[in-house]
Amino acid sequence: MSETKKEDAGDTAAATVPAQAASPEDREVLLKVEGLVKHFPIKKGLLQRQVAAVKAVDGIDFEVRKGETLGVVGESGCGKSTMGRVITKLIEPTAGKIEFEGQDITRLGTGGMRPLRRDIQMIFQDPYGSLNPRHTIGSIVSAPFRLQGVEPEGGVKKEVQRLLELVGLSPEHFNRYPHEFSGGQRQRIGIARALALKPKLVVADEPVSALDVSIQAQVVNLMDDLQSELGLTYVIIAHDLSVVRHVSDRIAVMYLGKVVELADRTSLYEAPMHPYTKALMSAVPVPDPKRRGAKSERILLKGDVPSPISPPSGCRFHTRCWKATEICKTVEPPLLQLAPGRQVACHHPENAEDQAPGDTKLLAVAKEAIEVVTLARTDADDAPDEPAAEPAQALVQASAEASVEKPAKASAEESAETPEAAVDAGDDSDVQPSDDAGDADGTDDVQESSGS
Numbered sequence: 001m002s003e004t005k006k007e008d009a010g011d012t013a014a015a016t017v018p019a020q021a022a023s024p025e026d027r028e029v030l031l032k033v034e035g036l037v038k039h040f041p042i043k044k045g046l047l048q049r050q051v052a053a054v055k056a057v058d059g060i061d062f063e064v065r066k067g068e069t070l071g072v073v074g075e076s077g078c079g080k081s082t083m084g085r086v087i088t089k090l091i092e093p094t095a096g097k098i099e100f101e102g103q104d105i106t107r108l109g110t111g112g113m114r115p116l117r118r119d120i121q122m123i124f125q126d127p128y129g130s131l132n133p134r135h136t137i138g139s140i141v142s143a144p145f146r147l148q149g150v151e152p153e154g155g156v157k158k159e160v161q162r163l164l165e166l167v168g169l170s171p172e173h174f175n176r177y178p179h180e181f182s183g184g185q186r187q188r189i190g191i192a193r194a195l196a197l198k199p200k201l202v203v204a205d206e207p208v209s210a211l212d213v214s215i216q217a218q219v220v221n222l223m224d225d226l227q228s229e230l231g232l233t234y235v236i237i238a239h240d241l242s243v244v245r246h247v248s249d250r251i252a253v254m255y256l257g258k259v260v261e262l263a264d265r266t267s268l269y270e271a272p273m274h275p276y277t278k279a280l281m282s283a284v285p286v287p288d289p290k291r292r293g294a295k296s297e298r299i300l301l302k303g304d305v306p307s308p309i310s311p312p313s314g315c316r317f318h319t320r321c322w323k324a325t326e327i328c329k330t331v332e333p334p335l336l337q338l339a340p341g342r343q344v345a346c347h348h349p350e351n352a353e354d355q356a357p358g359d360t361k362l363l364a365v366a367k368e369a370i371e372v373v374t375l376a377r378t379d380a381d382d383a384p385d386e387p388a389a390e391p392a393q394a395l396v397q398a399s400a401e402a403s404v405e406k407p408a409k410a411s412a413e414e415s416a417e418t419p420e421a422a423v424d425a426g427d428d429s430d431v432q433p434s435d436d437a438g439d440a441d442g443t444d445d446v447q448e449s450s451g452s
């Protein structure tokens with residue numbers, strides 16, 4: 001989270017980033033992921049033969065530089081959490097390579113990972129399930145020291161109390177139990193535990209989605225301040241696009257186990273290149289109060305997200321894309337750099353040169369792929385008389401040029417009555433992923449692996 005972000009958000013925290021003052025591209029690479037794959041086998045029968053696999057992460061590449069925040073977004077089930085668990089080595093990858101500070105950690109076992117556990121920590125979504133209710137806060141936050149056999153200067157208790165203060169809690173909370181704390185306070189405890197060993201990389205999986213909106217801002221600001229103070233590098237997984245926009249330097253957009261676009265946050269929000277990103281971004285609320293009452297349009301993706309067990313051929317998004325042509329169905333687009341610092345996996349990107357200009361005949365599915373919803377003004381008097389938002393205009397124009405029927409428009413009332421439409425468009429306020437057992441497991445893994 002850079003200084004720029006703080007300015008953008010009007011954040012009052014006066015933190016600076018001395019260690020990471022260089023431009024993001026000049027910073028050293030901390031984490032590098034190449035061709036990362038995680039398939040969960042599906043077994044059947046007496047012999048438990050593998051009959052298929054859930055392709056949760058299916059070949060992704062990215063880098064995270066020191067001091068930056070990489071946001072990871074995408075619809076529920078696209079593999080974000082799995083990716084987070086694999087890069088922190090809570091689960092083993094099926095294939096691919098993970099490098100941390102230049103060291104290949106892909107095949108390191110528990111013993112090999114032990115020294116690195118200090119450097120790579122995870123913050124979990126569920127502040128209730130991730131803290132052992134039978135342990136005191138002191139015991140929870142000091143667990144990493146015990147497990148790693150580390151004796152901090154001044155003693156464990158003093159250091160834990162310092163950490164509690166660092167995350168905005170009182171040192172007197174040392175002897176209390178998790179049930180005595182609110183969700184926001186519990187998340188602070190989880191953050192204190194993650195920071196105990198002064199990690200270099202913190203992977204936060206939906207760190208604020210289980211919290212009230214007012215508390216979300218506090219926790220996001222806390223993470224922001226801690227990054228500046230401690231020079232942390234974050235990978236923040238979230239499906240709330242407003243949160244991701246606030247916290248990230250760069251953003252990776254995932255769809256069905258693949259990264260489809262990777263760009264700095266300003267370019268991504270202002271001129272998305274992948275149609276999927278464009279649809280997601282059209283659902284982000286406009287923070288400018290002057291434009292609050294203005295007309296806006298949303299691109300609603302129709303149809304369900306396909307199963308990760310047998311993802312669509314070619315481009316995985318082609319079954320829901322209004323630009324899909326034959327090549328999209330048959331050839332998987334590689335993740336290419338289409339502009340400085342921007343990688344996109346699309347044959348027919350927006351805001352960039354067409355990668356397959358000869359292939360113009362739209363697939364039948366493209367004509368039905370989206371719905372453009374115009375949201376009515378809420379305050380006509382204050383609102384400037386603006387034209388409709390650019391994405392939908394461009395879409396309609398593109399559709400007209402390609403002799404496609406203009407997508408049907410629905411009223412705001414209609415859209416509000418269609419919950420799946422909001423989900424499809426990435427309106428995350430309506431989508432709260434349930435905390436699966438994996439979260440609890442993951443936490444235990446961290447505690448165990450920290451010390452094992």
Ligand SMILES: Nc1ncnc2c1ncn2[C@@H]1O[C@H](COP(=O)(O)OP(=O)(O)OP(=O)(O)O)[C@@H](O)[C@H]1O
Nearest residue numbers: 040054056075076077078079080081082083308433
């Ligand atoms: N342990 C597992 N065994 C089998 N399938 C799994 C397992 N963990 C995740 N999956 C499947 O992998 C896919 C990706 O799941 P994942 O939790 O990584 O997605 P996500 O993008 O983080 O979703 P959400 O935002 O809902 O948390 C899903 O289809 C999920 O059902």
